[in-house]
Amino acid sequence: MPRVSVIIPAYNAAATIAGTLDSVIGQTFQDFEIICVDDGSTDRTRAIVEQYARDCGDRVKLVEQANSGPAAGRNNGARHSTGEYLAFLDADDVWTAPMLERTVAVLDADPLLSLVYCNAALADSEGVALDTSLVGKGFDHPPSIHELLTRLWPIMPSAALVRRSGYEKCGGYRDELRGASFRFEDVDFWIKMREQGPFGYIAEPLVIWRFAWFPKQLKRLPDYSKALHVFEAYLQERYGVSAAPLVNARTRAPRSILATIGLKALRDGDRRRARAAFARAIRVDPYRFKNYLRWMRTFLPDRLAQNLSGKSSRRARSGGAYQE
Template identity: 30%
Template sequence: MGKVSVIMPVFNSATTLHNSVLSVLSQSYPDFELLIVDDGSDDNSYELALSLAEQDKRIRCFRLPCNSGAAVARNKAIAMVSGRFIAFLDADDLWLPDKLEKQVEFMLSNHAPISFSSYYKIDGEDNNIGFVGVPERVSYQDLLKTCYIGCLTAMYDTHHFGKVLMPEVRKRQDYALWLTLLKHTDYAYGISQPLAKYRIHKGSVSYNKFSAARHTWRVYRECEKLPVPVAAYYFTHYALRGVLRKYAPAFARLTGVMH
């Protein structure tokens, strides 16, 4: 069907790395390689990755000489992949066991060059704290308004795009990549079934809404080169959707009580 190359950047992730790797090794779809790139960790993440690689020949480990950011780590791996499909998983997130099987089958059946899925949110103790659904498809313009694509669920087909690297910015580089890919196809296609678990923790970009907003603006201006009025238009959509996502559930509960 097509080999999948899984990209996993690692930085001081010794406490979560094993479970994240195990969620890849436990996939029902066996035709994959896992490229782990240690981004200058100062804990024992790299040694742990090496020990895991000794147990499964599908794992390949690399190490950057100093901390350079997730984009640099991911790009090092992308340059060396051998699979048709490229997927991403951070070292603190998890995949459900049929993630690769479901997604590869979906992409081949629907001739989808890039896909993504719904996912669960979990806390530091693996407790389920939320759910993120996705639309059936999104265009470049749709994605400028809000990033529907969770990096841990994304997969793109190199037969369509070739190997496309992430812009080497410190944050939101995955968002910038999806925008780049969507300039070369009509849509990214969403899978409604949740296929992954995204860990929320203090310090993550998604946790710090102000930081996420600032880096989103930088993607508009520095990566996409949008003029200020155009960037402001899409940023307004991004901000309003963020407010709605935060307060709509509470509003729905309130109106339900009132009725």
């Protein structure tokens, strides 16, 4: 029986799934199994995973389901798994080689922890590094339940290792929280897992999280317009708090990362990429006046534009792009 079950839900992930699988196979910690859940893909995702299963034997398993969303895929993968610890890796992200070794050691050392998570380095949809990390100042510690209920905490599914006993006790991911109009199943899951015990945090970015909406769009940008109505009733009933801060922060997150991409491009002298990133940020949030100013900055002379972007770019490189 493997110590860790790595569960990878995949929907039309042919462009990225091989890199994701390679990053797991190349781990310094090797006591794991991989369960890849094909969520009704219509591209070559299934064929690619089948080839890995042939090459790796029983270590890689393919599970198929009708398109049901990532929450259902993670739960389905967990049902087919046997590991003491569960890792839910998205099919467009990659781990650095010591990811499992470092996170397993933390859970082994403290049986009270329900999960451990790490910081994440950001890359664009083509895998180009953005020279920044996800977790910024003020978020660089394991959250309390109050913090999870009142602030959108920068934990990515790909960055966490979960104790199976806690996963089973809390009921796993809520399958009904699915679809592009919601996508709050991860926030809900962190809250439920925090009820099972404290979290551990590793400041080192051991995962590369791919921003799937720039420059190429690998996924449909979620529409959170219905999220407040659905999540509000749940949080009010269970915890007596409003979902508005979490929903608003999640809505702002893509805009913030696009701004980070644009500022880096402007600092590097790539006006075309900067202009495209700021333009996309404006489409995501047309009421964010600062991004109009940034977009106009791309028409200034190079030196002036770079000087004006220097302070913002340095702040972005220090981390916290998710909270820009």
